[in-house]
Amino acid sequence: MGAEACYQTIGTFQSHSFLNIFNHHQKLQNNLLKFVTKDFININGLSSRGSYHSGQRNCGIIRSSASQTSLVDPVSSPSRSDTGETNKKSSEAALILIRHGESLWNEKNLFTGCVDVPLSKKGIDEAIEAGKRISSIPVDVIFTSALIRAQMTAMLAMTQHRRKKVPVFMHNESEQARAWSQVFSEDTKKQSIPVIASWQLNERMYGELQGLDKQETADRYGKEQVHVWRRSYDIPPPNGESLEMCAERAVAYFRDQIEPQLLSGKNVMIAAHGNSLRSIIMYLDKLTSQEVISLELSTGIPMLYILKEGRFIRRGSPAGPSEAGVYAYTRRLALYRQKLDEMVQ
């Protein structure tokens, strides 16, 4: 099966997934949810919604200085257990990737790149549908790009989540923003999910193609040239970013900011874009620059990875909240869903 076919497969899972069901011998975690505090996550210099700091590539290497506190959660996320399993080898976490739903410029077939365009009606429906599909999978931290189509997708998806925690955007762009957005109730923090918006997860910058009609551009410059601009690995569109350039900042951000969260047992959702996610998937699945060319991501389709024993294992796309397969991957996911079921009764 080619990469394209693999990633467009909806609702199917790799057959070896069930091998993991009962192979997981780690002690079950108790009801301690390790929550990152100081406004949930204390990461210096995080950009907030809408801020695209193109000149800050180097500043994008942001140090996480998260101090943690334990809070009792009636439905523990199956994040790090209290058994001391803090090292890379024993931690386990879920990673959900979602490309934003259809935007108003996807609908019009315009090159969008870093232009900040909202979702279309269809995109809103796709985001809600995506939310249903992941509604029983734990989410402890959400990362989005700085662009509203990714943020709308994440927020709309979370309206469907059964745990009913409230996503709260972090505002660490200045001392004042940080101070003014503090939460003073531990209980309220416990019922919240930090959302971190970063330009490094933005769509690749499409240069002078931004705002142009894709079909008209193909008619003018030739189908092949436009295909090279859109899908080659290292040839950028005029004054824009190649996938390689996009990967440089998106993967660096993933490695510096997101991977440590996963390694510490946090379950993460990333809502981003076709090309920033293609870059990250290239890293997760160790695709070559040839293989990534044929990788296409549909709008609004969530994809699940499990980080286990330091390795990312792709688990396809959850088909729905009641679908059994996804929860069989690890005992922790099964327990999480069971607790959600009990909570509803």
Ligand SMILES: O=C(O)[C@H](O)COP(=O)(O)O
């Ligand atoms: O930015 C855009 O126009 C799209 O979101 C992604 O475009 P692509 O399919 O040409 O990569």
